[in-house]
Amino acid sequence: MLKSDATPARKTPGAPDGNPVPKDNKRTQVAAGFLRQIDLAEAGAEPKTVEGAVSDQTPSQDATPAPEPTQSTVAARVSAEIELKLLVDAERMAHFNAAPIIASNARNKGARKHLKSVYYDTPERALRKSGLSLRVRQNGARFVQTVKTDAADDPLRRGELEASVPSLAPDLALAMPFIPEKLREQLETQPLEPVFTADIHRHARMIDLPSGTVEIAFDQGELIAGERSLPVSEIELELKSGSASTIYEIALRLAEHGAVKPSIRSKSARGFDLAADKPPAARRPRKLQLDPSVTLDEAFETILRSCFHHLLQSLPAAEDGRNPEGVHQLRVSLRRLRSALDLMASVGALSNLDALRAETKWLAQDLSAARDWDVFQLDTLPTIASACPAVAGFDTLGRAAARRQSEAYRKAHRALGDRRCALFLIGLGGWIETRGWRNDVAAEDLGQLAEPAVNFAQRILSEQHAKVLKRGRRFKSLSPEQVHRVRLAAKRLRYLSEFLLPLFADRKSARRYSRRLAGLQEELGAFNDMAVTASLLDRLGGESSDSAIAAAAIAGWQARASVGVQPALQSTWRDFTTARVPWVSQN
Numbered sequence: 001m002l003k004s005d006a007t008p009a010r011k012t013p014g015a016p017d018g019n020p021v022p023k024d025n026k027r028t029q030v031a032a033g034f035l036r037q038i039d040l041a042e043a044g045a046e047p048k049t050v051e052g053a054v055s056d057q058t059p060s061q062d063a064t065p066a067p068e069p070t071q072s073t074v075a076a077r078v079s080a081e082i083e084l085k086l087l088v089d090a091e092r093m094a095h096f097n098a099a100p101i102i103a104s105n106a107r108n109k110g111a112r113k114h115l116k117s118v119y120y121d122t123p124e125r126a127l128r129k130s131g132l133s134l135r136v137r138q139n140g141a142r143f144v145q146t147v148k149t150d151a152a153d154d155p156l157r158r159g160e161l162e163a164s165v166p167s168l169a170p171d172l173a174l175a176m177p178f179i180p181e182k183l184r185e186q187l188e189t190q191p192l193e194p195v196f197t198a199d200i201h202r203h204a205r206m207i208d209l210p211s212g213t214v215e216i217a218f219d220q221g222e223l224i225a226g227e228r229s230l231p232v233s234e235i236e237l238e239l240k241s242g243s244a245s246t247i248y249e250i251a252l253r254l255a256e257h258g259a260v261k262p263s264i265r266s267k268s269a270r271g272f273d274l275a276a277d278k279p280p281a282a283r284r285p286r287k288l289q290l291d292p293s294v295t296l297d298e299a300f301e302t303i304l305r306s307c308f309h310h311l312l313q314s315l316p317a318a319e320d321g322r323n324p325e326g327v328h329q330l331r332v333s334l335r336r337l338r339s340a341l342d343l344m345a346s347v348g349a350l351s352n353l354d355a356l357r358a359e360t361k362w363l364a365q366d367l368s369a370a371r372d373w374d375v376f377q378l379d380t381l382p383t384i385a386s387a388c389p390a391v392a393g394f395d396t397l398g399r400a401a402a403r404r405q406s407e408a409y410r411k412a413h414r415a416l417g418d419r420r421c422a423l424f425l426i427g428l429g430g431w432i433e434t435r436g437w438r439n440d441v442a443a444e445d446l447g448q449l450a451e452p453a454v455n456f457a458q459r460i461l462s463e464q465h466a467k468v469l470k471r472g473r474r475f476k477s478l479s480p481e482q483v484h485r486v487r488l489a490a491k492r493l494r495y496l497s498e499f500l501l502p503l504f505a506d507r508k509s510a511r512r513y514s515r516r517l518a519g520l521q522e523e524l525g526a527f528n529d530m531a532v533t534a535s536l537l538d539r540l541g542g543e544s545s546d547s548a549i550a551a552a553a554i555a556g557w558q559a560r561a562s563v564g565v566q567p568a569l570q571s572t573w574r575d576f577t578t579a580r581v582p583w584v585s586q587n
Contacts, residue, residue, distance in 0.1 A: 082239040084247050086254065087261040090220060090233035097218055101253035102207065110205030115139055117198040119271055120170050122190040130183050133268040134175055134192070136168050143167055147178045148268070196225035196271040200232060207250060212242015214250055223267060225275035232267065235260070248430050255423055262425050264312045280316035282325035285309075285336065290502040292454055297435065299453035300344060303499045304432045307337040311425075318367070319416055321409055324374040327367055334364040339495035346460060348445030350437055359424040366415035369408035375529065376536050377401055384557045391553045393546030400540050400547055457500035458583045464493045465581060475573045480531065483569075487524035494521050501582065510582035520576045523569045530558045 088096060096102070117137040121127045127134055136145045143166060149159040163174040170192055176184065200221035207214045217236045222229045235254065237247045254260055265280065273280055288306055290299055311333040317326025338360045341353055381401065385394035415421060430436070441449065448456070468489045471482070478486065494517055504510045537551045 082244055084237040084251055085263050086235040087263050088233055088235055089259060090231060092258050093218055093220055093233060095258060096235060096254055099254060099257045101250055105207045105209055107206045107208060110203055113139055113202045115200045115202055118168050118194050119196050119268060120192040121195050123193060126183060126186050126190060128272055130180060134170060136165060136170050138168055145170055145174060147175045149178060196223055196275045198223050198267050198271060209246050212246035213240040214246050215240055223271045223274055225271060228274055230270060230274045251426055255426055259419055260422055262422060265316050279320045279322035282317035282323055282329040283313050288499065288502045292503050294453050295450050296453045296456050297449035301435055303340050307333060307340050308428060308432055311337060324378060327370045327412060331364055331367050331371055334360050336495055339492055343496060344437060347448050348442050350440040352431060352436060352440050356428060363415055363421060367412050370412045372532055372536060373401060373405035373408050376533060377405055380533055384554050388553050391550060393550030397540065397547040397550040454503050457503050461496060461500055461583050464496055468493050469577065472573060476570060483527060487528055490521050490524055493517060504582045507582045509580045513579045513582050516576045516579045520572050523572045527569060530562055533558055
């Protein structure tokens, strides 16, 4: 396990939102994107009217309709939108604007706007810590204040409250309908201050296709925080009416026309990180919430969305490269996704599963070396070097490892920047959004999707638990290769448990089982890290005589440590085997 918080100095290859710089057909099904729905019902805000607001919210079966406005003394409104963001190379923006899908279906040449937005927060960033952002945007002579909030369980869905204001100065009273009660008192004593500015030139056009109407905005500009700035070059697709498949179709056609990078990272998130001069955060996945009454179909959607959101949230940090947790969390997200896809295969043959699993495996493989070298450089090497100050060669070995680490990161960045990665992400997003597995599953297996997920969970968890116990039989006498097979089975059980145990969350045994399984996986992971270290040392062999001495010291240290690991590992195994399984009722 990587315990160090150190961040290696490394520059990420150029990306549309890279590091700060000084001052319903088959085609449609794979064209899915990252839909961000701004849904006031989840935000818990009361709908308000807006003065002079222009809103095209034609209801449809796919678009989330805006709520009926009610009169209020507060001139504000909440809106609902479905949106896809694509990051592109600034030099290619005009090329995308002239793409055939745009040129042939745009109503006209569109409207050009210069948008200046100032984002505010308290000095302690109370709004941001509460999942809120507040900005005032100037468009010509008009000023609009907007408060946005992330929904608790879905980063693609955001609540939004807008109000007209007389200038770029914020009016906190107009934002209060969106501010949690516990935060209001804090805001009364802490003044708001400008944090950063977004200076964006937007070219917006309306695209009409038989399946619906989409507003496409080509945004170019920069985010500015003090002396630092960050370029912005992105395309936003917002559904105005009709089927959400319209967005997917346009996104696919644009992806075929040039390099695009789907993203859910907002300008707000980028601006606050820029102001703080820190890399994007790498977050662990949120704990799943599954009602015991859900169908298997509903459970699959919730599980896949969780995996997909974790993947999307991890991408910016992995691409940035300054925070090693980025690559780590991205690898974890891909492992979780593969486990989810394997889980779905238990229902029956699904035509798209093999292709999705293959792409997931390809991307994960190109990230593994970067993570291995991160652990070696930030944990293994400094820990042992500190404990063995009399041994020479650790600095030399560290420099050699740093070169391998940089090579591994270049490989990872090439994969993340590959068009294949973008198409995989877009296709996966659409498959989840439209529940494409319904079209893939054989007719004789379709009925399983309507059955209670609890029944399915009991069977799957029982089978995988039994597999772990079988592989771990006579645990004390297992060879390292056999222990590795136990680790793989336990890891799969861990992911399946994260997906399915929420169906049994009201049982104390579920929490106890999760803790013991997590402990087992951690001990098995530590055992495996030693084997990985040995492999890395083999690759560094022959660098120099000094480094060879240091490498021998590391090998000897870990050989001795492995002796100490065994008793703890065996104890953890015994604890796991005696844990009650929570999916079987205990009388």
